[in-house]
Amino acid sequence: MSHFHIKTPFGYRPVSEFSYGGEVRPPLPADASDEEAIAHLWLRSNVAGVQRERWFHSSGTRRWYTLVRDTRSNIVLAQPGEEYQEGSA
Amino acid sequence: MSIQFEGREVPIQPGDTLASALYRDGVRVFSRSFKYHRPRGLYCLSGDCPNCLVTVDGEVNVRACMCKAEDGQTVSRQNAWPSVDKDALNIIDKGHFLMPVGFYYKAGIKPKFAWPMAEGVIRRVAGLGFSDKSDAPRDIDRINRHPDVLVIGAGVAGLSAALAAAEGGRRVMVIDEQAAPGDRVAQGPTKQQIDALAATAAQNPGIEILPGTAAIGIYEGPMVLALRTDQVLHIHPQAIVIASGGMEIHRIFPGNDLPGVFMARGAARLAGAHGVKPGDVAVVWAETQEAVEHARTLQAAGVRVACVVTAPGVDAQGVGERQVEGEVVEAKGKKKVQGAIVRAAGGATEEVACDLLAVGAEIQQNMHLPRLAYDLPCVLAGDAALPGSALDVAAQSGTQAGQAAAQGLPLYVNPPATEPRPCGTAGYVCICEDVSVAEVEQAIDEGFESAELLKRYTTVTMGPCQGRLCADQLRAIAHRKTPAEAARVAAPTTLRPPVRPIKMEQAAAGARHHIERHTPLHQKHLEMGASTLWAGPWKRIFSYGDMQSEYEAVRHRVGVIDVGTLGKFLLAGPDVVEFLERIYPMRVADLEPGRLRYGLMLEEGGVIIDDGTVCALEGGAFYCTVTTSGAERLESWMLDWKEAWGLDVFVVNQTASLAAVNVAGPHARDLLEKLTDDPIDKEAFPYLRHRRITVNGVSCLAIRLGFVGELAYELHFPAAHAVEMWDAILEAGKEWDIRPFGLDAQRLLRLEKGHIIISQDTDFETTPWKVSMDWAVKLDKPEFVGKAALIRAQRRTPREMLVPWKMDPGMAAPPEGSTVTIGGSLAGRVTSSKMSYVLGHPVGLAWVTSEHATEGGTITIGGAPATIGGHAFYDPEGVKLRA
Numbered sequence: 010m011s012h013f014h015i016k017t018p019f020g021y022r023p024v025s026e027f028s029y030g031g032e033v034r035p036p037l038p039a040d041a042s043d044e045e046a047i048a049h050l051w052l053r054s055n056v057a058g059v060q061r062e063r064w065f066h067s068s069g070t071r072r073w074y075t076l077v078r079d080t081r082s083n084i085v086l087a088q089p090g091e092e093y094q095e096g097s098a
Numbered sequence: 099m100s101i102q103f104e105g106r107e108v109p110i111q112p113g114d115t116l117a118s119a120l121y122r123d124g125v126r127v128f129s130r131s132f133k134y135h136r137p138r139g140l141y142c143l144s145g146d147c148p149n150c151l152v153t154v155d156g157e158v159n160v161r162a163c164m165c166k167a168e169d170g171q172t173v174s175r176q177n178a179w180p181s182v183d184k185d186a187l188n189i190i191d192k193g194h195f196l197m198p199v200g201f202y203y204k205a206g207i208k209p210k211f212a213w214p215m216a217e218g219v220i221r222r223v224a225g226l227g228f229s230d231k232s233d234a235p236r237d238i239d240r241i242n243r244h245p246d247v248l249v250i251g252a253g254v255a256g257l258s259a260a261l262a263a264a265e266g267g268r269r270v271m272v273i274d275e276q277a278a279p280g281d282r283v284a285q286g287p288t289k290q291q292i293d294a295l296a297a298t299a300a301q302n303p304g305i306e307i308l309p310g311t312a313a314i315g316i317y318e319g320p321m322v323l324a325l326r327t328d329q330v331l332h333i334h335p336q337a338i339v340i341a342s343g344g345m346e347i348h349r350i351f352p353g354n355d356l357p358g359v360f361m362a363r364g365a366a367r368l369a370g371a372h373g374v375k376p377g378d379v380a381v382v383w384a385e386t387q388e389a390v391e392h393a394r395t396l397q398a399a400g401v402r403v404a405c406v407v408t409a410p411g412v413d414a415q416g417v418g419e420r421q422v423e424g425e426v427v428e429a430k431g432k433k434k435v436q437g438a439i440v441r442a443a444g445g446a447t448e449e450v451a452c453d454l455l456a457v458g459a460e461i462q463q464n465m466h467l468p469r470l471a472y473d474l475p476c477v478l479a480g481d482a483a484l485p486g487s488a489l490d491v492a493a494q495s496g497t498q499a500g501q502a503a504a505q506g507l508p509l510y511v512n513p514p515a516t517e518p519r520p521c522g523t524a525g526y527v528c529i530c531e532d533v534s535v536a537e538v539e540q541a542i543d544e545g546f547e548s549a550e551l552l553k554r555y556t557t558v559t560m561g562p563c564q565g566r567l568c569a570d571q572l573r574a575i576a577h578r579k580t581p582a583e584a585a586r587v588a589a590p591t592t593l594r595p596p597v598r599p600i601k602m603e604q605a606a607a608g609a610r611h612h613i614e615r616h617t618p619l620h621q622k623h624l625e626m627g628a629s630t631l632w633a634g635p636w637k638r639i640f641s642y643g644d645m646q647s648e649y650e651a652v653r654h655r656v657g658v659i660d661v662g663t664l665g666k667f668l669l670a671g672p673d674v675v676e677f678l679e680r681i682y683p684m685r686v687a688d689l690e691p692g693r694l695r696y697g698l699m700l701e702e703g704g705v706i707i708d709d710g711t712v713c714a715l716e717g718g719a720f721y722c723t724v725t726t727s728g729a730e731r732l733e734s735w736m737l738d739w740k741e742a743w744g745l746d747v748f749v750v751n752q753t754a755s756l757a758a759v760n761v762a763g764p765h766a767r768d769l770l771e772k773l774t775d776d777p778i779d780k781e782a783f784p785y786l787r788h789r790r791i792t793v794n795g796v797s798c799l800a801i802r803l804g805f806v807g808e809l810a811y812e813l814h815f816p817a818a819h820a821v822e823m824w825d826a827i828l829e830a831g832k833e834w835d836i837r838p839f840g841l842d843a844q845r846l847l848r849l850e851k852g853h854i855i856i857s858q859d860t861d862f863e864t865t866p867w868k869v870s871m872d873w874a875v876k877l878d879k880p881e882f883v884g885k886a887a888l889i890r891a892q893r894r895t896p897r898e899m900l901v902p903w904k905m906d907p908g909m910a911a912p913p914e915g916s917t918v919t920i921g922g923s924l925a926g927r928v929t930s931s932k933m934s935y936v937l938g939h940p941v942g943l944a945w946v947t948s949e950h951a952t953e954g955g956t957i958t959i960g961g962a963p964a965t966i967g968g969h970a971f972y973d974p975e976g977v978k979l980r981a
Contacts, residue, residue, distance in 0.1 A: 013318065013319065023319075023334070028734070030734070030738065036742065037702070037886065039886070041886070043890065046886060046887065046890065049702075050702055050703045050887070051703075063738070065734040065737075065738075067730070067734065071733065071734075071737075071751075072737070073734070073737055073738055073741055082473065083318055
C-alpha cells in the first residue's frame with residue numbers, strides 16, 4: 010500500500026479522490042468570549058505533526074471520513090474507524 | 099533525407115540525432131556560452147550538458163544530442179550574432195570584468211534609470227534561444243498510470259529488475275528517456291546484454307516498456323512525473339526501482355570547455371552508435387577501465403589515438419599509440435582543442451597534439467532522482483547504486499532490486515553526504531552559466547562560503563544541467579577554501595524537480611481538462627444559437643443572441659429559462675426539521691406542506707454563503723434548492739454539520755437526476771394551462787406555494803417564486819423528460835411569441851427587483867445585516883449556523899451596506915466594479931449595473947458606506963449622479979409576481 014490512501018467501505022482509495030476538510034475542532038461553546046469566537050473562526054493550529062482531520066470523498070462515496078495523519082510525512086496513523094494510539098507511528 | 103540547417107541542407111542517416119548528423123557534416127561549434135559567448139561543442143551526448151541546445155522548427159532549447167533527426171526539420175543555433183561560428187559577441191569573453199559573478203547584485207544599481215536599459219541589453223546578449231510567442235499552445239494530455247512496480251532506466255540493471263519483479267507476479271512499467279533500450283550505447287558487451295534483456299522483457303506480458311519517457315520528478319504517494327512527446331504521465335506505482343545510471347564526472351581544467359573536449363562516453367557514442375568520427379587525433383584520459391573500451395571504439399572508427407592517459411590501476415595495454423600513467427592538466431587551443439598537456443605520474447609534463455580530448459573520468463551516480471525519493475518505497479540499482487560497476491554486478495543488483503520491489507520495499511533513506519571528490523583549480527565549473535573556478539573562489543572571498551549560498555550567488559547548478567555536471571564540484575571548491583568547516587560549507591545543495599527540462603505546454607498538461615457539466619437541454623440551447631458561460635462546473639446559457647427580446651418576452655408575454663443547474667436536495671429523516679432549523683437562519687418548523695420559504699445559508703462567521711428555497715413536502719420531507727455554483731460545496735457542508743450534530747437525516751443530491759425550467763411572464767399561467775389539467779389558478783396555487791402537477795404528462799414539482807419579478811412557475815421533474823418538456827413549452831407558448839431566455843436577461847430582470855446574487859453582489863464579509871435581509875434571520879431560534887457571530891455583528895454598525903441605485907434616463911449604465919464617491923471621497927463600489935429597458939434608466943446595486951446608505955441619498959458613480967432606492971424599482975409592491 011503506497012501511503013496516503015483513505016479507508017472507505019469500498020476499500021482504500023487514493024487521497025486524490027478526496028477534498029480536505031481541515032482539522033477536527035471542538036464546537037464553539039455558547040458562552041464563548043469574543044476572543045475565543047475569533048480564534049474558533051479564523052485561527053487553525055496548523056500542526057506540524059499528528060493531526061485528527063476530516064476528508065470528504067468528493068469523487069467517490071460522498072461521505073466524510075475522520076482520520077489521524079502525521080502532517081510531516083502524510084502517513085495515516087489511524088484510518089477512519091480505527092483508534093489512534095499515541096506513538097503508534 | 100536531410101534537414102535544413104541555417105540555410106543549407108545537411109544529409110541525415112537512419113539512427114541519427116541532430117547532433118550526430120550535424121557533426122558528420124562538419125559542425126563543431128554548436129552554441130555560444132551563456133554569458134561570454136565562448137564557442138561550445140558537443141560534450142556529453144546524453145542530454146546532460148547545455149552545449150548542444152538548438153532551435154528546431156521554431157522550438158527553442160532542444161537538445162540536439164537527444165533529438166531524433168527527421169527529414170525536413172529546420173534547425174538553427176542560438177544566442178549568437180551574426181552567427182555561432184563568427185560570434186561578434188565573443189568580445190565579451192575578453193572583458194569578464196564587465197560581467198563579474200554576482201553581476202546582477204553589483205552593477206546597475208546607480209543611476210537607477212539606467213538599469214532597465216542595461217537589463218534590456220543583457221537580456222538580449224545573455225541567455226539561450228528566443229521563443230516564438232506566436233506559437234499556438236498544444237494540448238498535452240495528462241494521463242494517470244498505476245503499475246505495481248516502476249523501473250526508471252532500461253539499461254542492464256533496469257531491465258534485470260523489471261524481469262525479476264515480473265517474475266514475482268508484479269505488473270511492471272519500465273521508462274527510459276532514450277528512443278529504445280540501448281539505443282545510444284556503442285556496440286559492445288553492454289549493448290549486447292541490453293538487447294538480449296530487452297528482447298526477453300518484450301515477450302513478458304507483465305512488463306510494459308515505455309521508451310522516450312523521461313522521469314522528471316518523484317513526489318510523495320509515490321508519484322513519478324514523466325514526460326513523453328505528447329503526454330505527461332502521472333505514474334502511481336507501489337514501488338520504484340531507480341536504475342537511471344551514472345555519468346562521467348565533469349573534470350575541471352583550463353580549456354575544459356573547448357570544442358573537441360568530450361566526455362569519453364559521448365565520444366564513443368558518436369563513433370560507435372552513429373559512425374561519426376569525433377576527431378582525427380585523440381588523447382583519451384582513462385580513469386576507468388570502461389574508458390579504455392571507449393578508446394578502442396574510437397580506434398575502430400578510424401580515430402588515431404595518440405595517447406591514452408591512465409589513472410593508476412587502469413590497464414590500457416595495446417590501446418593507442420602510447421600509454422602514459424598520469425593525468426591531463428590542460429586543453430590547449432583557442433577556438434578548438436589543439437593539444438592536451440599531460441602530466442605523467444613522475445611530474446613531467448608534455449603537450450600532445452590532438453583535436454579530440456576524450457575525458458573518461460570516474461563514474462558518479464545520477465543522484466537527481468534518488469535524492470527526490472526520500473521516505474518513499476524505492477530502491478537503487480546498477481550505476482545509480484554502485485557507480486562504475488561491471489556488467490554482471492549491475493545485472494545482479496538489478497535482479498535483487500526487482501525481487502525486493504516485488505515483495506514490497508522499505509522506505510528509501512538518502513545516504514549521508516560524503517566528502518566531495520577533489521576538483522581542478524582552474525577551468526569552467528559551470529558550462530551552463532559560464533562560471534569558472536576563479537569566479538567561485540572570488541564569491542567565497544566575498545563571503546558566500548557555503549555551497550547553498552554560492553549556488554544562489556553564482557548560479558552554478560542553476561542552468562539547464564541543473565547541477566548534473568557541477569554540483570559536486572561546487573561543494574569541492576567550498577570545501578577546499580574553508581576546510582575547517584566542511585560540514586557546513588560543503589553540504590550537498592537541495593535538488594528539486596524537474597530533473598530534465600520541461601516545456602511550458604508540458605507543465606500545463608491537463609490544465610484544460612475540465613469536467614464540463616451540461617443540463618439535458620444543453621444541445622437544444624446550442625441548436626438555438628445560444629452562447630454559454632461557466633457557472634461553477636456548469637456551462638450555462640448566457641443568451642440566445644438578442645438579450646433585449648428575451649427580456650421583453652418575460653416582462654410583457656412569456657419566457658422560459660433552463661434552471662436545471664440549480665442544486666436540488668431531498669432531505670428526510672426523523673431529525674430533518676431540527677436539521678433545517680439549524681442550517682437556515684429563518685424558521686422552517688412552521689412551514690406547512692405545500693408552502694415554501696426563501697432561505698439564506700450562513701457560515702459560522704455569519705457570512706452569507708448561499709441562498710435558495712425550502713419546500714415542505716407531504717409526509718415530512720423537504721425539497722431544498724441552492725445556487726448553481728453552491729451545490730457541490732453545500733452537499734459536503736450539510737453532511738459535515740449533520741455529523742457534527744449527530745442528527746438522523748438523509749441528504750439526497752438530486753441535482754443531476756432532476757431537470758428544472760422556469761416559465762415566467764404575464765402569460766405563464768395561460769401557457770401552462772394548455773399543458774396541465776391540474777388547477778393552477780391564483781386561488782388554488784398562489785405565490786410562494788408549491789404543488790405536484792402533471793405537465794405534458796410528466797409529474798412535476800411546480801414552485802411559485804419571484805426571482806425575475808413576474809408570474810412564474812418553476813417546474814422540477816425527472817431529467818429524462820427534459821427535451822420533450824422544453825419542446826412542449828415552446829410549442830404551447832408560440833401564441834404569445836415565447837422566448838427562451840439566458841442569464842444575461844435574467845440578471846437584468848432580477849436587478850430591476852433589487853434581488854441579489856450571492857458572490858456577485860456579496861463577498862466574504864457579507865452578513866444579512868449588510869444587505870438589509872434582517873427579515874431572513876430569526877435570532878429568537880435556539881441555534882443556527884452563524885447565529886453567535888450575527889449577534890456579535892449586531893453590536894456595531896456595519897461599515898458599508900449594499901443598496902440599490904438608479905440613474906436618470908439618458909444616462910449610460912456604468913461598468914460593474916465602478917467606484918462610488920460622495921463629495922469627492924471614495925464611498926463604495928458597484929457590484930451590478932444594467933440599463934433597464936422597462937424603466938428607461940440604469941439600475942444597479944452598490945456597496946456604500948453606512949452613513950450614506952439611506953434611501954433617497956445621492957451618490958456619484960464614475961462622475962455621474964445616482965440615487966439610492968428602496969428595495970425594488972420594478973413593481974415594488976410585488977403585484978405582478980403574486981398574480
